[in-house]
Amino acid sequence: MAEEKLPTRAEDFAEWYNQLVVRSDMADYAPVRGCMVVKPYGWALWENITSWLDAEFKKTGHVNAAFPTLIPLSFFEKEKEHVEGFAPELAVVTHGGGEELEEKLAVRPTSETIIGHMYAKWIKSWRDLPVLIVQWGSVLRWELRTKLFLRTAEFYWHEGHTAHASAEEALEEMYRILDIYERFCYEEAAIPVIKGTKSETERFAGAHTTTSIEAMMWDKRALQSGTSHYFSTNFSKAFDIQFLNRGNTLQYAETTSWAISSRIIGAIIMVHGDDQGLVLPPRLAPIQAVIVPIFRNDAEKGKVMDVADRVFLELKEAGIRVKMDDRDNVSSGFKFNDWEMRGVPLRVEIGPKDVEKGSVALARRDKPGKEGKTFVSQADLASTVNGLLADVQSSLLKRATDYFNANVHEPKDYEDLKQIVADGWAFAYWCESAECEARVKQDTKATTRNIPLNQPEGEGTCIVCGRPARRKVYFAKAY
RNA sequence: CGGGGUGUGGCUCAGACCGGUAGAGCGCACGGUUCGGGUCCGUGAGGUCCGCGGUUCAAAUCCGCGCACCCCGACCA
Incomplete structure (x- = not known):
């Protein structure tokens, strides 16, 4: 690296x-x-x-x-x-x-x-x-x-x-x-x-x-x-x-x-994914939660690891795919960044303060920084973690759905379509002729993606040629 | 297929014009230090300098040929 x-x-x-x-x-x-x-x-x-x-x-x-x-x-x-x-x-x-x-x-x-x-x-x-x-x-x-x-x-x-x-x-x-x-x-x-x-x-x-x-x-x-x-x-x-x-x-x-x-x-x-790295949906993530123990000396290490080991077993027994990061050659800050790069949905931080207070810090990957960090009780941690994983899962879907909706537009005319597909998807009536499709591709590099099965009521006119059109199609640049 | 570029420790690259015992950072190993947001210090391992040929007392460096890869274009789930 x-x-x-x-x-x-x-x-x-x-x-x-x-x-x-x-x-x-x-x-x-x-x-x-x-x-x-x-x-x-x-x-x-x-x-x-x-x-x-x-x-x-x-x-x-x-x-x-x-x-x-x-x-x-x-x-x-x-x-x-x-x-x-x-x-x-x-x-x-x-x-x-x-x-x-x-x-x-x-x-x-x-x-x-x-x-x-x-x-x-x-x-x-x-x-x-x-x-x-x-x-x-x-x-x-x-x-x-x-x-x-x-x-x-x-x-x-x-x-x-x-x-x-x-x-x-x-x-x-x-x-x-x-x-x-x-x-x-x-x-x-x-x-x-x-x-x-x-x-x-x-x-x-x-x-x-x-x-x-x-x-x-x-x-x-x-x-x-x-x-x-x-x-x-x-x-x-x-x-x-x-x-x-x-x-x-x-x-x-x-x-x-x-x-x-x-x-x-x-x-x-x-x-x-975000600028920190991968963000994996909890239901598919190979590691759903990673435990990062934090300590300064051997005395602290003993106490922290006691709790961390217990938490690890509890989560594992609850069926959560959990990983203990007990590497001693890298700092905890390094570990945070490392697991963020790998997209682990949830990080469990356990330090001396948590041992005292009977708490752990949970950091959710989909919300970086302090916003996504909460301190929760060690009691009943598996259900807290499961709840949070489910929340991350649904938040990811919601975020992706909002993003999709915000970037699909219905063009008023052909000029408008060209603007839209430069940075988004266009949803428009199309006469289903190869000529009109080819013209869009020629002009914009966007292709027809598909004609959705769910179609609005009624009919319209082709966004390219103006002839009658039965169905709407998505135009977008594709991988 | 057309145009351009690059080949040097695992990775990114310097060294090449001007030939003279192969370097840096990162990574890796070991020891110590540190650990609540990418610690720091020390020691060490590691290279047929893409290949073949030529010039030379001497080639990573100059010359020729070859090979590989990368970028742009064209082509394409």
């Missing part, structure tokens, strides 16, 4: 992010261009994310499985749009065991093709449906510009792949998953998101319909934080996934796929 302080977000948001990810011990740069190492602290956060999602998927009847990392290159040729979409970012294995391979193998950028191939083999009857499989793993997409978590060649995710007997069921599945994603963002990550449908140009390669959840980062750029796709029969036709229905006629399956990636960690960082 050369410098002690991070650059402020206002000074240089990109640099703030880059330094924070490394200094908070979340991740590090790998020796391979475009790749990252997720460090134990970052992975612990990811595990908290994945375990919640995994439980929700299982509740809704999904099962986990694993498919190979290597996919015959020819599989990508089978779906025209899919191959066009992914060809530029494929990594291809050409040699194995010292020999050049007959059939080149792609390192999976996503698994629709190989899973489609297997589904064709497995699905023969309406009795085999639905198939509801989730794969947890990593994928590889060749990327030149790297940003840890947000854009790396290899990233971690789950990909759900389902097959259904009818379009209705498949669409229902797509929305069911989108709802789970939305709930994850609000309840766990404390991030407000917009659920909606992607425009034709922003749609997943090969999909009939792509839906997404979109979140606003601190710099007001949008981050697509999860996607859920309905393929209709595009992939089942390409891979010949057919079954005999109840009427004994051959029918193509209706399929979906959906994903949230480790990119969501970038969202958590960029939504909640």
Whole structure:
């Protein structure tokens, strides 16, 4: 750590992010261009994310499985749009065991093709449906510009792949998953998101319909934080996934796929982080409370540690993810800054004065300085801490929601839209033509994020061309 | 792919024009000191100076070739 302080977000948001990810011990740069190492602290956060999602998927009847990392290159040729979409970012294995391979193998950028191939083999009857499989793993997409978590060649995710007997069921599945994603963002990550449908140009390669959840980062750029796709029969036709229905006629399956990636960690960082460092939502934080004992000599140390150890056990037994910072080679001031950098939601300070008074000092991460510091009784501390953690969680969501609302605007006209997307999101009627979308992108670099599922009553006119428009869309610059 | 830049302890960099036994800060180890908001002092470990070739008594430094990485642009979930 050369410098002690991070650059402020206002000074240089990109640099703030880059330094924070490394200094908070979340991740590090790998020796391979475009790749990252997720460090134990970052992975612990990811595990908290994945375990919640995994439980929700299982509740809704999904099962986990694993498919190979290597996919015959020819599989990508089978779906025209899919191959066009992914060809530029494929990594291809050409040699194995010292020999050049007959059939080149792609390192999976996503698994629709190989899973489609297997589904064709497995699905023969309406009795085999639905198939509801989730794969947890990593994928590889060749990327030149790297940003840890947000854009790396290899990233971690789950990909759900389902097959259904009818379009209705498949669409229902797509929305069911989108709802789970939305709930994850609000309840766990404390991030407000917009659920909606992607425009034709922003749609997943090969999909009939792509839906997404979109979140606003601190710099007001949008981050697509999860996607859920309905393929209709595009992939089942390409891979010949057919079954005999109840009427004994051959029918193509209706399929979906959906994903949230480790990119969501970038969202958590960029939504909640402040100039001191990370701010993690308590429900996902690997460490929810850290105890910092404070003392000047051995006599004080003995007394303080007695209390600190007792408090540690009490919190731990109450199910709180608590950490004791008993390092003796750094000052307590250093520790305060250190845990703030790492985003621990709550700090428990215990010093000689607290031992005397039967109190502890609680400092909440979301409110820096004295404002967030309270002195509370040691009695019944676990419930006090739990209450405060819940309060931090809801305060983060409220703050992020207020920020979102304050930075979405409805443009009066096209000129107004240009102004708005320079530093915010615009919400406006759009005729849904690719021409108008392209013009906005050309003029402002902003793209359509999604067409929210919740639409206001009535109709309007396109903010770009003035023609009649049925639905409103969000325009914003995106990551 | 086009333009620009940089390669020197773990990190950030000085040294290079003007060739002469490789340096600083931070980090790390050890000892002490300190601890209620980024303590201080001492001791110490750690380097094929990106690679190959050339010039020279002598190359981190000069010359040639190569490699890698970074930044800007173009392209892109």
